[in-house]
Amino acid sequence: MKLLAIETSCDETAAAVVEDGRNVLSSVIASQVEEHKLYGGVVPEIASRMHVQAIVPVVKNALKEANCSLKDINAIAVTHAPGLIGALLVGVNFAKGLSMSTGLPLIPVHHLRAHIAANYITHRQLEPPFLCLVVSGGHSHIIAVQSYTKFNIIGKTRDDAAGEVMDKAARALGLPYPGGANMDKISKGGNKNAYRLPRPKVSGSPYDFSFSGLKTSVINTIHNAKQKGEDIDIADMGASFINAVVECLTDNLQKAAKDLNIGKIALAGGVCANSVLRERCEKIFDKNLLYMPQIELCGDNAAMVGAQGFYEFISGNIADLSLNAKASLPVDKIN
Ligand code: KG4
Ligand code: ZN
Numbered sequence: 099m100k101l102l103a104i105e106t107s108c109d110e111t112a113a114a115v116v117e118d119g120r121n122v123l124s125s126v127i128a129s130q131v132e133e134h135k136l137y138g139g140v141v142p143e144i145a146s147r148m149h150v151q152a153i154v155p156v157v158k159n160a161l162k163e164a165n166c167s168l169k170d171i172n173a174i175a176v177t178h179a180p181g182l183i184g185a186l187l188v189g190v191n192f193a194k195g196l197s198m199s200t201g202l203p204l205i206p207v208h209h210l211r212a213h214i215a216a217n218y219i220t221h222r223q224l225e226p227p228f229l230c231l232v233v234s235g236g237h238s239h240i241i242a243v244q245s246y247t248k249f250n251i252i253g254k255t256r257d258d259a260a261g262e263v264m265d266k267a268a269r270a271l272g273l274p275y276p277g278g279a280n281m282d283k284i285s286k287g288g289n290k291n292a293y294r295l296p297r298p299k300v301s302g303s304p305y306d307f308s309f310s311g312l313k314t315s316v317i318n319t320i321h322n323a324k325q326k327g328e329d330i331d332i333a334d335m336g337a338s339f340i341n342a343v344v345e346c347l348t349d350n351l352q353k354a355a356k357d358l359n360i361g362k363i364a365l366a367g368g369v370c371a372n373s374v375l376r377e378r379c380e381k382i383f384d385k386n387l388l389y390m391p392q393i394e395l396c397g398d399n400a401a402m403v404g405a406q407g408f409y410e411f412i413s414g415n416i417a418d419l420s421l422n423a424k425a426s427l428p429v430d431k432i433n
Contacts, residue, residue, distance in 0.1 A: 100164075101411070102171045102196075103404030104157065106189030107181025107209045108235065109140045110397070111152035115164035115171070116404025119215075120222055124163035125401040128152040135275045139265065146184035153192050160400070168200055175407025178206040178417075178433075179424035180236065186423035194419055205407045206417045210237060210429045211249070213366040215406035216391035216399070224389050229360040231351045232429075233375075234367035235261035235278075238307050238347070240354050241429060243364070246409035249430045252354050253305025260343055261369045263313040267339050270317045271332050281336045282372050288337030293319060295342040297349075305354045312342055337374075344375045352382055364389040371396035 100123070105112040114125040130148045134140045161167060176193035178186060197204040214230050226246055232239045238255040258266075261278055268277025273284060295315050300306040316339050323330045355363055363383045369375065371393050379388055395402060415432055427433070 099172045099408065099411075100166065100170055101173050101175045101205070101404045101407045102157070102160065102168075103175040103207070103400040103407055104153075104189045104193050105177045105212070105398055105400040105403045106149045106153065106185050107177045108185060108398055109134055109145050110399070111149045111156050112398060112400035113157040113160035114400035114404045115160055115166055116401055116408065119405045119408030120218055122219055122401045122404070123166070124160045125399055126156050126160045126163065127399055128156050131276060138269055138275050140182070142182045142184055145182055146188060149185055149188035153188060157192070168196075168202075171202060173203040173205055173407070173411055175205040175207050175403050175410070177209050177212060177403050178421060179208060179427035181209055181425065183423055183425040186425070190421060190423045194421060198419060203411065204417045204419075204421060205411050205415060206421055206432065207403045207407050207410060208427060208429055208432070210234070210239065210241075210367075212402040212406045214241070214243060214364065215409070216366060216395040216402035217364045217389045218405045219395060219401055220392045221389045224364070227360070228362035228364050228389070229351070229355050229358065230364040230366055231347060231370070232366045233260040233347060233369035235259060235265065237367065238309070239429065240305050240351055242358065242360070247413045247415065251428065251430060252358070253303070253307065253350055255307040255309060256300055257308055257310040258313060260307070260309060260347060261367070263309040263343065264340075264369065266313050267316045268336075270320050271330070271335060273332070278369060279371065281340065282374070285333055285336030285340055286373070288331070288333030288335070290337040290341035292331060292334035293338035295338055297342055297346055305350050307346055307350060309343065309346070312339075312346070340372065340374050344372070344378050347375065348378050348382060355383070361387045362389070363387060366391065366396075368397045
């Protein structure tokens with residue numbers, strides 16, 4: 099079964115053709131990074147306009163690269179939530195139009211479910227149940243993936259997401275957008291013990307995260323140093339900050355895995371491209387039971403939407419033309 103998948107939830111316009119949830123026949127991504135870099139972050143209005151411009155050529159390319167025409171496609175999967183509403187609407191309306199004109203079924207896909215499903219592409223043998231740390235620009239969740247379409251949120255951030263604080267700290271250090279990836283690069287070789295930063299905990303909720311205090315602490319340290327005319331070592335501060343975020347993430351994940359007695363662990367979302375997070379997980383979890391998407395599938399792409407879309411389709415999650423985009427939607431809900 100071949101799915102045409104579409105993703106426009108943030109700043110990548112992406113389309114892919116995926117067979118049976120695991121076999122990626124094509125994956126095309128038009129990134130808007132260069133445009134948003136000028137403003138130091140994603141500008142929602144610009145993102146929507148750029149999706150409108152890119153969606154037709156991106157979908158055409160995905161079909162062409164897969165050696166397919168719409169006649170070979172069995173269903174259309176689209177990210178409908180969560181994300182930037184104006185950005186999501188471009189993909190959702192395009193998919194609805196395509197579904198109406200071709201008669202193909204329309205499958206709504208939750209963005210975080212898609213990030214989790216990126217693992218099914220990289221690891222053909224992976225099947226639920228497992229415990230997944232989903233860390234992106236907008237979310238930081240520990241999720242018990244009970245089946246392909248059943249999710250139980252074990253813990254989540256009470257304030258900022260891990261990716262969001264990576265980006266804000268990187269910006270405070272003067273690094274260009276996208277901050278997380280740049281900080282990862284520049285911090286290699288930095289001393290992770292050079293700066294003392296807090297590891298905030300949420301009292302009474304051992305699996306939840308709180309990153310805003312850590313973000314404030316970095317910003318204040320940089321600000322204070324500037325006022326005193328002192329230099330901040332960017333590599334050392336980056337390494338100290340990444341180490342603090344990774345410790346918070348992995349401490350809670352390790353505790354949840356132990357308490358729930360779940361051996362199979364997966365990572366998902368843009369932040370799981372982080373080299374320190376990946377290395378730390380390889381150290382603390384059984385390597386044979388640890389699953390991480392290949393780096394190209396950590397960030398936003400449509401291949402992962404096609405993977406999850408397949409499992410949504412076989413579980414009967416098919417939308418009609420009343421499908422709407424939603425800026426927020428819990429991962430355990432479908433609309
Ligand atoms: O999943 P994603 O591509 O988009 C959302 O759904 O939000 O995640 C984007 C986030 C950004 O905050 C970005 O800075 C972060 O992932 N990120 C990284 C790395 N690569 C991307 N953070 C740390 N280290 C990286 N190597
Ligand atoms: Zn994402």
